[in-house]
Amino acid sequence: MGITMAKCASISVYDETWGDAPDNDNMNVENNIPVTIRNAKLQAAISVEIDESLEREKNEDLKRLKILLLGGSDAGKSTILKQMRILHMNGFSNDEMHSFHKHLKLNVFQNSINRFAGGISRILGFDDEQENEYLLSFLIFKSVQTFLGLYPNYASLPDNAHYFLPKLTALLSLNYSPSAEDILHLRIPTTSVNEINFVFSKRAIRLIDVGGQRTYRKKWMHYFDGVAAVLFVVSMAAYDQALDDVDKSVKPVMSSDVLSDKDNRLRDSVQQFGDMLRSKYLLTSAFILFLNKKDLFWKKLARHPLEKFISGYKGTTNEEAAAFLKEHFIKRRSKTDKDRPIYSHYTCATDTKNVEFVFKAACEIVWQKNLNNSGIQ
Numbered sequence: 001m002g003i004t005m006a007k008c009a010s011i012s013v014y015d016e017t018w019g020d021a022p023d024n025d026n027m028n029v030e031n032n033i034p035v036t037i038r039n040a041k042l043q044a045a046i047s048v049e050i051d052e053s054l055e056r057e058k059n060e061d062l063k064r065l066k067i068l069l070l071g072g073s074d075a076g077k078s079t080i081l082k083q084m085r086i087l088h089m090n091g092f093s094n095d096e097m098h099s100f101h102k103h104l105k106l107n108v109f110q111n112s113i114n115r116f117a118g119g120i121s122r123i124l125g126f127d128d129e130q131e132n133e134y135l136l137s138f139l140i141f142k143s144v145q146t147f148l149g150l151y152p153n154y155a156s157l158p159d160n161a162h163y164f165l166p167k168l169t170a171l172l173s174l175n176y177s178p179s180a181e182d183i184l185h186l187r188i189p190t191t192s193v194n195e196i197n198f199v200f201s202k203r204a205i206r207l208i209d210v211g212g213q214r215t216y217r218k219k220w221m222h223y224f225d226g227v228a229a230v231l232f233v234v235s236m237a238a239y240d241q242a243l244d245d246v247d248k249s250v251k252p253v254m255s256s257d258v259l260s261d262k263d264n265r266l267r268d269s270v271q272q273f274g275d276m277l278r279s280k281y282l283l284t285s286a287f288i289l290f291l292n293k294k295d296l297f298w299k300k301l302a303r304h305p306l307e308k309f310i311s312g313y314k315g316t317t318n319e320e321a322a323a324f325l326k327e328h329f330i331k332r333r334s335k336t337d338k339d340r341p342i343y344s345h346y347t348c349a350t351d352t353k354n355v356e357f358v359f360k361a362a363c364e365i366v367w368q369k370n371l372n373n374s375g376i377q
C-alpha cells in the first residue's frame, strides 16, 4: 500500500513539473541555471527522497512482525501471551490483577473442587445429595492431598489442579493476592481475540492470540493476512484427554494411525496443524511448533503409557515419547510441501525462563526468513 502510494506520488510530481514549464524553458534562465537543469536536479532530489522513503518502509516492514498463536483449546496460547506481558510489557495493571483474582476463585471452585468432588464421589459411590453434603464439608480440604496422591492423573481434573489444589487453604484466605505464577496457571478460555504490541530486540511485534475451541476456529482466518509466523501450540499432555467441546457434526479426517479415540485432543491438534499448513493464506508464513506442557507430559508418561493411546509407539524414554509425538505433527506436511521447514520446541508455557528462550529462538527464525525473502543476507 505504502509503496504504491509512493510510486504514484513520484509520477504526479514529475508530470506537474513538466506541465508547468514554459515551452521555451531551455531559454529561461534564473540565477544563471537553465530551467531544464533545475528540473533535472529537482527530479533527482525527489527520486532520492522516494528511494529513501521506500527503504525506510522496507525496514519498517521488516521490523513489524505479525505473529499468530494458533492451536487447540487449553494448549497454552494465552499463557504464552501472558508471559510476553510479564517479560516485555511490565506485567499487568491493577484492574487486570483484580479481574485475575476473581477468575482465580472461580477456577479453584468451579474447575477444581467441583470436578474433584465429582471424582471422589464417583470413586466412593456417592449419590448427588451425599456429594453436595460432601462438598460443603471441611473434609474436602484434607482430602485434596490424599486424592492427588492416589489419583495424580485423574482424567477430568484440569491441568492447573495440580498447581492450585495443594495451595487451596492459602488461596481461600481473604487477603490472598495472586502471584505472577498463579496468573500463569489460571485457566480463562479465550472467547474472542487477545492482541498485544510490544518491542523485542528493537523490533515491533504484534502478537495475536485466538480462541482454540472449535466454535472459535472459524474466526482464525480473519487474522491470516501478512502473518510472518504461526506459533502453533500443542499440549503434549493431551494425549490421554478427550475434547471438552466435541462437535459431533465435525468428522475426523485424519489417517487412522494416531490415537484410538476420535475425540482425543492430541489427534484434534494434529488435524488442525495439517489444515493450517495447507492454508493458502499461510503458505509464506514461518511455522513454529511449540510442543507444550512438557512438564505434565513427563509426569503422566509413567502412569499412562503412550502406546495405550497412540499405536505404533515402541520407545521407552521420555525423549523418545516426545520425539514420537513431534513426528506426528511434522508428517502432516503434504507431498508438495515436504521440504517446508517446520521448527519445533518442547516448551513449558508456565516457565518464564523457558518461554523467554524459545520465543527468542522463534523470532530469530522469523527475522532470518524475512531477510532471506527480502533478498538481504
Ligand SMILES: Nc1nc2c(ncn2[C@@H]2O[C@H](COP(=O)(O)OP(=O)(O)OP(=O)(O)O)[C@@H](O)[C@H]2O)c(=O)[nH]1
Pocket (backbone or CB within 6 Å): 071, 072, 073, 074, 075, 076, 077, 078, 079, 080, 159, 160, 184, 185, 186, 187, 188, 189, 190, 191, 210, 211, 212, 213, 233, 292, 293, 294, 295, 296, 347, 348, 349, 350, 351
Ligand atoms: N503445567 C503446565 N500448565 C500449562 C502449561 N501451559 C499452559 N498451562 C496451563 O494450561 C491451561 C490452559 O492454558 P491457556 O493458555 O489458557 O490455553 P489456550 O491455548 O489459550 O486455550 P483457549 O483459550 O481455550 O484456546 C492454563 O491453566 C495454563 O496455566 C505448561 O506448559 N505446563
Ligand SMILES: [Mg+2]
Pocket (backbone or CB within 6 Å): 077, 078, 079, 188, 189, 190, 209, 210, 211, 212
Ligand atoms: Mg486462550
